[in-house]
Amino acid sequence: MRLFAIRDYRHLFAAQVIALFGTGLTTVALGLLAYDLAGPRAGTVLGTALTVKMVMYVLIAPLAAAYVDRLPRRTLLVLLDTVRGAVVLALPLVTEVWHIYVLIGLLQAASAAFTPTFQAVIPDIVTDDAAYTRALSASQVASTMESLLSPVLAAVALTFMSFDRLFLGTSAGFLLSALLVLATRVPDARPSAHTRAWDKAAAGIRTFLRTPRLRGVMALNLVVAAAGSIVVVNTVNHVRDQLGGSQSAVAWMLAASGTGTLLTALALPRVLDRVAARTVMMTGAAVLVAGTGAAVALVAAGLLTWAGTAVVWTAIGVGMALVITPTGKVLRASVARNAIPEAFAAQFSLSHLAWLLTYPVAGWLGTTAGLPVAWSVLAVLAGAGALAAPLLWPRHAAHGTVPSAVASSVTPARHTRQTSGPDPASLSKAA
Incomplete structure (x- = not known):
């Protein structure tokens, strides 16, 4: 199509x-x-x-x-x-x-x-x-x-x-x-399976907590936020203060990370047709951990030059795309169709909760203690998320079915596949 x-x-x-x-x-x-x-x-x-x-x-x-x-x-x-x-x-x-x-x-x-x-x-x-x-x-x-x-x-x-x-x-x-x-x-x-507003608001969060692959997504959110905060928050200070660059140089360095994200996102659809989303996302987490580790090592040694920064920033952009792009596919495969809004809202909230944690580390700690200290903390957070993700989302859970709590709401979708799209349980194989 x-x-x-x-x-x-x-x-x-x-x-x-x-x-x-x-x-x-x-x-x-x-x-x-x-x-x-x-x-x-x-x-x-x-x-x-x-x-x-x-x-x-x-x-x-x-x-x-x-x-x-x-x-x-x-x-x-x-x-x-x-x-x-x-x-x-x-x-x-x-x-x-x-x-x-x-x-x-x-x-x-x-x-x-x-x-x-x-x-x-x-x-x-x-x-x-x-x-x-x-x-x-x-x-x-x-x-x-x-x-x-x-x-x-x-x-x-x-x-x-x-x-x-x-x-x-x-x-x-x-x-x-x-x-x-x-x-x-x-x-x-579609009408939610929950009648009370609070139950609906909390339903997506509960689904994340009880579904192995979604627990893995929460850990991966932390990896993305930890690595991404280095680029989003600290590029201007690193380029202007450490490298002595201009305002336009800041924009070009941000563009290096964006280019890595863009090229990866363009290539991913064909990759995801052949490779499981879990494999792609875990690979992205590894790339982000390597990127943050390289940033810490190079800045601590005073060797994070223009070329080194561009390479590290591009790698972080690649890793972010590898994690973020397949996430919607994983969400869609993990819940019944009438729970999709709750799942997307929960992911939106939880992913930004990770950024709310890492932004102050990059900004306030970077200003008071210096970039090497702030980036070391962010590298530790990225590493913790990358280690937790495969434990929370084990390989055998990659092809599971829709959580049992919502399984009953999946049944009607099987009878309306021509108008409502594929059954989530069958879609789970794609994740």
């Missing part, structure tokens, strides 16, 4: 790309706004805003999953895009730093509800397993392209406009994303 021959998927993918680039431009503009308001304290302002973002992601995603089956999903997605557009439109009007925190909290709360809901829609639209694998790769490619191109687009735009105009463009992007979703036939979520 040709992925982009599916009309509804084309619309949703276009909406995702537009919203992603809007978010990227907002990130650049927010940094300039923070500097405009706080000057030398801009880093503290951005760090606090980033913490607010992670807290919203951890808390809101499970709650969104609890109520997603009570609302038409298309209406919910359009509403959340509209809220994000309105919040971004208000950002250039702020006059106090605390205004930024409030608006970022609202923006990220909407994003925390939007993203897992959006992710859970895709397997209901793309029901062919091979095409769904390519949809996961396409999402990873889109995210990577955003991280590579958004700073470039912002730099070009800032040559002929002030940074507050970037917010206007971003707001328009969110509204265009809403229109694309509105033009898409989005199936409503």
Whole structure:
């Protein structure tokens, strides 16, 4: 099945790309706004805003999953895009730093509800397993392209406009994303097996805790966050302070990691047709541990040069793609179809909980104790996650069936395979 021959998927993918680039431009503009308001304290302002973002992601995603089956999903997605557009439109009007925190909290709360809901829609639209694998790769490619191109687009735009105009463009992007979703036939979520909101919110977390492969995914989330925090948080200080590079050099070094992620994500669909997701993800964890270990050894010895940094950063990008890209396939194979929103919301929340742990290590510890100390701690966390993952997700569990707690809800799907897609129990073989 040709992925982009599916009309509804084309619309949703276009909406995702537009919203992603809007978010990227907002990130650049927010940094300039923070500097405009706080000057030398801009880093503290951005760090606090980033913490607010992670807290919203951890808390809101499970709650969104609890109520997603009570609302038409298309209406919910359009509403959340509209809220994000309105919040971004208000950002250039702020006059106090605390205004930024409030608006970022609202923006990220909407994003925390939007993203897992959006992710859970895709397997209901793309029901062919091979095409769904390519949809996961396409999402990873889109995210990577955003991280590579958004700073470039912002730099070009800032040559002929002030940074507050970037917010206007971003707001328009969110509204265009809403229109694309509105033009898409989005199936409503299947009724959850849980009736109480708290049970629904906690259901995805409980599924992760009792399912071996999902426990392994939680450990792999820590590996990704530990290695990724080095790139996301410390690139600017390492390039500017240690290597004496310019602002553009920071962007190019970030692009090195993004290029590794992009090329790997493009190659993975064919690999995942032949190789089990567990094997690919464990390989990614090994690459990330090797990357963080090399970063620690080289920076401690004063040998992390331009070339060495580029190689290590690229390796980290490759490892992140190897772990992240197959995750959706594993989630889809691990739960009944009516539990997919809960599973995606739980993964969204748990993965960002790992980032909430590693961001302060990279940022605050890196500032107070130095990069070698901070990276050593992150390397230990990455190693711990990589060691725990195969223990929590043993090889014999790679081809298990849907957890028994949801097995009863799988049965109806077997009778509606022509309209609802493959049975999750059969899909588990692909993971």
